[in-house]
Amino acid sequence: MLGNLIRDRGREGRRGYTLPKPDTETKDLESILPKKALRREKPKLAEVDEPTVIRHYTNLSRKNQGIDTTFYPLGSCTMKHNPRANETAAAVPGFAGLHPLQPEVQAQGALRIMHELQGFLAEVSGLPAVSLQPLAGAQGELTSILMVKKFFEDSGDDKRTTVLVPSTAHGTNPATASMAGFKSKEIGLDEHGCVDVDELRSMVNETTAALMITNPNTCGVFEHRIPEIAEVLHECGAFLYMDGANMNANMGRFCPGSAGVDIMHFNLHKTFSTPHGGGGPGSGAIAGVERLAPFLPDPAVERDGETYTFVRPEKSIGRVAGFHGNFGQLIRAWNYIRMHGPELRDVTDMAVLNANYVRAKLRGTYRIPYDELCKHEVVVQPPEGMKALDIAKGLIDHGYHPPTIYFPLVVKEAMLIEPTETESKETIDDFIGAMLELAEAKPEDLQEAPTHAPTRRLDETRAARNLKARW
């Protein structure tokens, strides 16, 4: 029987690609390199033909679910439809074949796209100082917090050692604070699941560098006291950072810059529909207030008349990527924004409508810890005695990708449902039907689920205990 890895499907000497014939003399490697530098044993890689490669990976893909195959209400991840026009845009040879070190004069079209996208993100956020360089959301966070750190260093303020993080925060927030050399301190919540402003007042002092807030927060609730929070921080000279993972709830409805947010990141792969690719590549552009502009990563794109140039901001924190960011994702996001214009607000409206509809329909069967208006996602809890994990696995058998489970950490048995704006009412109704049906199931029956997926539940302990991470 064939093994299941690509390498098991090969035979020594088989090839899947033919290269051009040499048109210069073949240089003998031993004549130019010291013998000890040369490889003694050839790497054990697959030796396969192209038909086998295509069939192997096509069959692998069929063991995956994506937005293209399935409703995918994964909370906090904004799994919206990925328009194929974006893919066409990114595949245009004039971009795909452009080397990142070609002089600016040879890359004016690319720089113009970047400059325009900087402007679009500044408009959506109300924050003028934009960098497209961060390669993912978590790197956007880190970039922002490093800028804050550099700001204080530059102003000779060496007391700022702490970053505050609400208990609902994504794990990346406290991890980012640590990486940037700050201590992170957790803030509790009020009865709405929002930052407890009284607690915040008692915690903010001259050692506070920033608060990292997510808005709407990870319970899907709008942080309704943002201006007050901003004021508390600003009075103490600290910054308000906003995790923009949930911007799909804000476009054209809430402008972070006008509410006192100082700096934020976007996830272009969430809000602006660039594909998630099985876990990446993402893109984590940031936008900040003018006084943070000198600290932006190197380089930023500037416009001088009809010419676009790369400029190193005066007090830049340096580079966070090898080149200028995940440019392929930037074109996709640019294309998406051009295809929506001011109608981005409709995107937000429909996303919020769908989440509230789910909330209304699940109420009474599922417990809803914060049963008031939600934004683009809603957190629910299974009926007493049932586990989020079992409902999730049951949903797989109903043909759905499960919501995010056990997050946010502050809600026991949390199921975070984010339908996004690109799903029809029928799809959402069917999903709700499945959720209601599962709530009636016997817990012990659900423990068998999934039974209709490519695999049953996995032995995760075994994977960690006897680590086998390669062929």
Add this chain to the structure above:
Amino acid sequence: MARFTPHTENDVREMLDAIGVETLDDLFADVDPKFEGELNLPPVLSEYEALREVDARAKENASGLPIFLGAGAYDRITPSAIGAIISRGEFLTSYTPYQPEISQGTLQSIFEFQSIISELTGLEVSNASVYDGANAVAEAALMTARLTKRDPKVAVSKGLNPRYREVIETYLVETVELPYEDGTTDFSNVPDDVSGVFVQSPNFFGIVEDIEAASEAAHGVGALSVAVCDPVSLAILEAPGNLGADVAVGEAQPLGMPLMFGGPYAGYMATHAKFVRQLPGRICGETVDQDGKLAYVLTLRGREQDIRRARANSNICTNQALTALAATVYTALMGPEGLREVAQLSISKAHYLADKLQDAGLKLRYPNAPFLWEFAVEMPDVKRSNEALLESGIVGGLDLGDGAMLAAVTEKRTRDELDAFVEVVRNAG
């Protein structure tokens, strides 16, 4: 109504009624302050119009020309099969495989990617990829500090891509510079308080460095050695793991990813099994399901930010699954022999070019150092040469700013292009 939102007016009405509110505005009653008015963005375009603009922008770039730029991104052949696989919606539109039962495609492709990286580097474990080569280097620097329990401080030389060094420094790691003469790094005097010693091979100037010497120097002062390697070079060069390297990292772009003005690419990271808990990012491992069937799952998750939060070994969440898949498919198509042929073709052509340039009276910056497919050549006026090359429809090499050009040659370059390059540079004086 926006373009990809299916609801009819009637749907919206029914849903608002179910929620118990009158209007869409009511759904934002809790927002303070509210954004009033309309977003100041250019008007909506149809798909056709938007793509026409994209095409117009693309024409403002100099593209479709032979490229002699390298310095961390290489103009290599990308087989058509890669695009066919990575554009499959099941790969393209899925996310991090938190639900392994319905993510075996992504998980197995990660397992295969890790296997390829382990084979090429000669190190036991690899992660599922990080953002890019520069970030792999910076994460490796942080890793050396955690493993040695020293302050993050690493020894590097001019042979390390300066962009990688900049990212290391952005990540608050101190760098100390080792002497760099005649094209290779002198590792004989490494400070004894560093956490890591970095050696890039082929280095920034295309020259093969002595990874063994770097590793011995690192271990001599209780530090770890980190080798930064172009994965294509590992088809012909000894695996860094066999030369004493503790960590191997690099840029996987040459394995089938388009240049795309700098990204998305993928960084790879590999190390000894005993260091696996300090490896950042996702790791996929083999296991079985309830029925005993072989399957794959993300593992050793206790290292990661969503579990450990402030005490995680990195804040990394996103990896580069799709571009890592491109590298996996590329490597499968090429196999060890094809990869070797890519390296050999590039070397033969690069040396042809270097010989011809020397015949034309130009001098290599490091004439006695062993290079692969990239080399520094001195020119009286690099800027003028590059302008002359562009006029002849050629994208020249990187201006090093000190009277030399760094030229990279891949298997894509033809003898005609190489001859044309020499001709133009000779005449440019």
